[in-house]
Amino acid sequence: xxxxxxxxxxxxxxxxxxxxxxxxxxxxxxxxxxxxxxxxxxxxxxxxxxxxxxxxxxxxxxxxxxxxxxxxxxxxxxxxxxxxxxxxxxxxxxxxxxxxxxxxxxxxxxxxxxxxxxxxxxxxxxxxxxxxxxxxxxxxxxxxxxxxxxxxxxxxxxxxxxxxxxxxxxxxxxxxxxxxxxxxxxxxxxxxxxxxxxxxxxxxxxxxxxxxxxxxxxxxxxxxxxxxxxxxxxxxxxxxxxxxxxxx
Amino acid sequence: xxxxxxxxxxxxxxxxxxxxxxxxxxxxxxxxxxxxxxxxxxxxxxxxxxxxxxxxxxxxxxxxxxxxxxxxxxxxxxxxxxxxxxxxxxxxxxxxxxxxxxxxxxxxxxxxxxxxxxxxxxxxxxxxxxxxxxxxxxxxxxxxxxxxxxxxxxxxxxxxxxxxxxxxxxxxxxxxxxxxxxxxxxxxxxxxxxxxxxxxxxxxxxxx
Numbered sequence: 337x338x339x340x341x342x343x344x345x346x347x348x349x350x351x352x353x354x355x356x357x358x359x360x361x362x363x364x365x366x367x368x369x370x371x372x373x374x375x376x377x378x379x380x381x382x383x384x385x386x387x388x389x390x391x392x393x394x395x396x397x398x399x400x401x402x403x404x405x406x407x408x409x410x411x412x413x414x415x416x417x418x419x420x421x422x423x424x425x426x427x428x429x430x431x432x433x434x435x436x437x438x439x440x441x442x443x444x445x446x447x448x449x450x451x452x453x454x455x456x457x458x459x460x461x462x463x464x465x466x467x468x469x470x471x472x473x474x475x476x477x478x479x480x481x482x483x484x485x486x487x488x489x490x491x492x493x494x495x496x497x498x499x500x501x502x503x504x505x506x507x508x509x510x511x512x513x514x515x516x517x518x519x520x521x522x523x524x525x526x527x528x529x530x531x532x533x534x535x536x537x538x539x540x541x542x543x544x545x546x547x548x549x550x551x552x553x554x555x556x557x558x559x560x561x562x563x564x565x566x567x568x569x570x571x572x573x574x575x576x577x578x579x580x581x582x583x584x
Numbered sequence: 585x586x587x588x589x590x591x592x593x594x595x596x597x598x599x600x601x602x603x604x605x606x607x608x609x610x611x612x613x614x615x616x617x618x619x620x621x622x623x624x625x626x627x628x629x630x631x632x633x634x635x636x637x638x639x640x641x642x643x644x645x646x647x648x649x650x651x652x653x654x655x656x657x658x659x660x661x662x663x664x665x666x667x668x669x670x671x672x673x674x675x676x677x678x679x680x681x682x683x684x685x686x687x688x689x690x691x692x693x694x695x696x697x698x699x700x701x702x703x704x705x706x707x708x709x710x711x712x713x714x715x716x717x718x719x720x721x722x723x724x725x726x727x728x729x730x731x732x733x734x735x736x737x738x739x740x741x742x743x744x745x746x747x748x749x750x751x752x753x754x755x756x757x758x759x760x761x762x763x764x765x766x767x768x769x770x771x772x773x774x775x776x777x778x779x780x781x782x783x784x785x786x787x788x789x790x791x792x
Contacts, residue, residue: 342668344668355668405667405669407669407671408667408669408670408671409671433668433669435667435668435669438663438665438666438667439662439663440661440662440663440664441662503673504663505659505663505673505674506658506659506662506663507659507662507663508659508662545661545662546662547658547659547661547662547663548655548658548659548662550655550659550678550681550748551678551744551747551748551751551752552673552674552678552679553674553678554673554674557673564758565751566751566756566757566758566761568751568756569750569751569752569754569755569756569757570754570757572751572752572753572754573754573755574754575754576753576754577754
């Protein structure tokens with residue numbers, strides 16, 4: 337396959353950026369999108385040019401490091417992560433636009449790399465449980481109803497890639513934050529911090545400069561892990577419950 | 585946004601039911617208009633109940649507008665750079681919430697000046713004769729156009745707004761999603777068709 341790429345190039349956080357055009361040849365349809373970018377970078381290095389910087393790590397679709405907006409879609413046209421997107425989803429001769437996540441809370445570091453540490457600070461605010469360390473406790477000691485376990489697992493699938501923020505026209509982090517809160521708040525292990533978790537994580541989300549939710553649903557459409565849109569309603573329910581309880 | 589929106593939505597449902605009384609003739613419609621002022625009698629003085637409703641509505645409109653402004657400002661600030669490759673995303677009703685809301689606010693101003701105060705009314709506004717006033721308004725082409733466009737905007741606004749309010753208030757869930765969307769679409773359809781039926785009836789001569 338031969339492709340025309342239009343890639344966002346930006347030297348550093350303060351420099352202005354723009355779309356640069358590259359032609360890449362010899363792309364196999366079995367390559368992943370990141371392998372296609374590797375091919376481009378090898379050529380750029382041979383030509384003595386600066387390679388395109390992009391985030392990646394496991395390349396198995398489970399770490400949440402890759403972060404590209406491809407033709408306006410976070411993680412591209414398939415419902416998966418960019419590393420699991422294959423070139424067979426494109427046609428020979430296609431022009432493909434590659435841009436970084438766009439949000440005030442995710443500033444561009446270089447080219448396609450953005451700083452997602454705002455997510456880490458949301459997690460630090462309450463995305464944990466307080467448990468004694470030591471050997472793992474007997475699993476049957478804490479019974480969890482099947483429906484609750486399923487609900488928790490559905491939300492635990494969030495890999496924190498930030499596609500929800502990138503897809504949201506408001507740059508809102510409601511889907512990410514709700515996934516993390518719902519995952520822990522439904523389980524007995526998360527019960528001691530149930531109220532402070534939702535209040536603190538939502539407050540941190542707001543402080544980090546993410547936008548507000550207008551329920552456009554773009555986040556849930558872009559999510560590679562299929563975190564459902566009603567998660568946001570479940571978080572709002574937890575938040576309202578916590579505000580009522582903390583006033584007592 | 586959710587609470588103030590639901591207050592206004594509740595009012596709209598009552599409003600459309602009242603409007604449909606126009607089909608029972610001038611006697612019943614004008615009597616209904618009079619009852620709105622004697623509502624709560626003898627506990628309340630003449631038109632006190634109506635003013636109470638107006639005050640609550642005014643507070644709801646103000647709260648809705650202020651929160652819409654704050655939310656929009658925050659959202660625009662959170663996404664300062666647009667994508668080069670633009671793509672059409674959410675549904676039409678979702679994308680038109682902001683402009684639809686502004687259109688509705690302007691419509692409400694015109695609507696009050698036309699049929700409550702009579703300031704911009706054409707054809708001799710007469711207080712206490714709402715039937716004739718309604719017929720006058722919908723006998724002009726612009727009255728029909730403004731009203732029908734605004735009512736389509738109401739339908740779109742309610743379609744996304746009702747469902748969204750349920751999410752904000754934490755009522756939404758995967759299990760209830762279908763039901764909530766059905767209620768939102770049903771409310772939007774009933775309100776739009778109900779409101780538009782009046783100008784259509786005047787145009788076709790059913791109400792004259």
